[in-house]
Amino acid sequence: MSNRQSQQNSVKITTLTQLASSASYSLLDSLHRDPDATSSGIDYQPRQVFSGHYVPVRPTPITNPKYVAHSKNLFLELGFDDSLATSPDFVRLFSGDLSQVPEPMRQVGWSTGYALSIYGTEYIQQCPFQTGNGYGDGRAISVFEAVINDQRWEMQLKGGGRTPYCRGADGRAVLRSSIREFLAQEHMHALGVPTSRSLSLYVSTDKVQRPWYSEDSRSENPDILISESVAITTRVAPSFIRVGQLELFARRVRHQEHANALQELEKIVLHLIQREYADVIDKxxxxxxxxxxxxxxxxxxxxxxxxxxxxxxxxxxxFNSDNCAAGGYTLDYGPFGFCDVFDPQYSPWTGGGLHFALMNQPNAAQKNFDSFCSALRPLLSAEHDFLRQFDEIQEGFSNVMHTQMNTMWAKKLGFEHLNMNNHQQLYNSMLSELDKLMKQTKVDYTIFFRELSSIPDDITPLQKSFYSDLAGGADEQTLNHRWKVWLDDWKVLINISISDISGDNSIANSTNNNVSGPQSTKEISAHMKLVNPKYILREWFVVPAYQQAVEGNYELLHELQDVMTQPYAELSKDIEAKYYRLKPTQLFEVGGLSHLSCSS
Ligand SMILES: Nc1ncnc2c1ncn2[C@@H]1O[C@H](COP(=O)(O)OP(=O)(O)OP(=O)(O)O)[C@@H](O)[C@H]1O
Ligand SMILES: [Mg+2]
Known part of the structure; x- marks a missing residue:
């Protein structure tokens, strides 16, 4: 019986008291508490935290919490009954009120400090004290840790109120950004991309002021102040340890800030291994x-x-080091976006420049990996042999990244099983022409690859993905001719890959050495459709959903939740007409919709 089936068949958790019995607070019980903190957790003023791994913090509940959404998929995985999401005890806890939780749940949550490196450069200015001791979870407060179905989960409120790391801000998240994060996490999971997950979302009657864009604003930065409802989303992950967190402790070792610095670094690293890598690292x-x-x-x-x-x-x-989860999954859906037009320089955040642009993410990741390595290095200082191996791992990043990218493109294009050694030249020229054509034609990235996945007879289906209005001076006829030639070349390779598999040609050097590859174009098409999604969470789908939600109507939000958790499926014609289409030209460049200045 599959894990999922056994969860479906087992008795569901319907009360908080039942959930409480799975409590297991490994972080609170094995890491160091800030010695200056009070155990009551009433600790809301910005202050320096000099040592320890966490600060006990009692969240500040939102007023009149109202149910907006929960993740049915995550509930199913955790064995929670859907009714739990609207049960008073559950709503109370996950809207920030821990005062009545059943034992052995604890009435105090926790926040953690972290350091910040932007694209590999260490920063301390972000900290109000200019020391780095005031920077950390300013509005994220973990409230529960449990082992459920043999898997450890931490549950963390985002927008749960102020913490010592709030730097004078209000500790809140608004409904708009909470909806974005809530939808995106479950969408990414459904896409098969490792991520923190969404548990629940509650909104309040409380309001806060936030800078935002006036209607149809073309400005890069928000140009008005608006009043928005606050909300709390709960996100769930095996841990929330960030690369920045490891860096904080390593910097303290480097600057010899206190006698326990090295021990604290060692402890957080061992804790990370147990939380995220226990299945691959023998303790x-x-x-x-x-x-x-x-x-x-x-x-x-x-x-x-x-x-x-x-x-x-x-x-x-x-993608700074404080937004890079040390467990290797996606964390912090602030200024994120899924590209419509394929543009290597696509960046949803106006402050991100090219550093964090779409195709520069391998480089940004390398910078975060370097920060990660320099945080671990003090623990290897006397171990010369190990240091040499460690250097090799760090230096090998770009090669490994390169291989991952090649494998990804091969899969996306249906060549999972192509024997590259025999056809490298043909393959490379096909790939390089595709890159040029996608840029010159301005294709919709999702629609292009999805249409290609049907292995079309001619380029007509591919043309559905062309943003002709944006192609500027490009000569349409010439481009179409080049697309025809490209499609033919691509199909030659597809046919070669089928004969490679069915014939005697050696598969030993294929990209993944798997001999049981697809035997027909039909099978290749089916594989490609599991790699190239049909539905993607485009920002201009999310905007009307949160605009409606602000009015108390969650219909669109729930529809999006439904569609975006089945991104590879063929859904109804109505859904297809609504969500499988090009971005309307008039929406390009609109602030809050095509770009964002911050996560607010
Ligand atoms: N309203 C707020 N109140 C207090 N702190 C905040 C607020 N908004 C952002 N911060 C803090 O500012 C820092 C940078 O914000 P960033 O947008 O990276 O993170 P975030 O979206 O709040 O959180 P996370 O990385 O936990 O998902 C974080 O340390 C965050 O805790
Ligand atoms: Mg962040």
């Missing part, structure tokens, strides 16, 4: 050997993650 190994395995595995997860992001056209517009 009985010496520390240095564990660190080598950790670096190797994180490199593998991170490079694979970036390949997956690019596969689905996802851009993490602010």
């Amino acid at each position: 009985e190994l010496p520390l240095a050997a564990q660190i080598i395995l950790l670096a190797k595995e994180f490199r593998s997860r991170l490079t694979s993650l970036i390949g997956q992001w690019i596969r689905v056209g996802f851009c993490q517009g602010n």
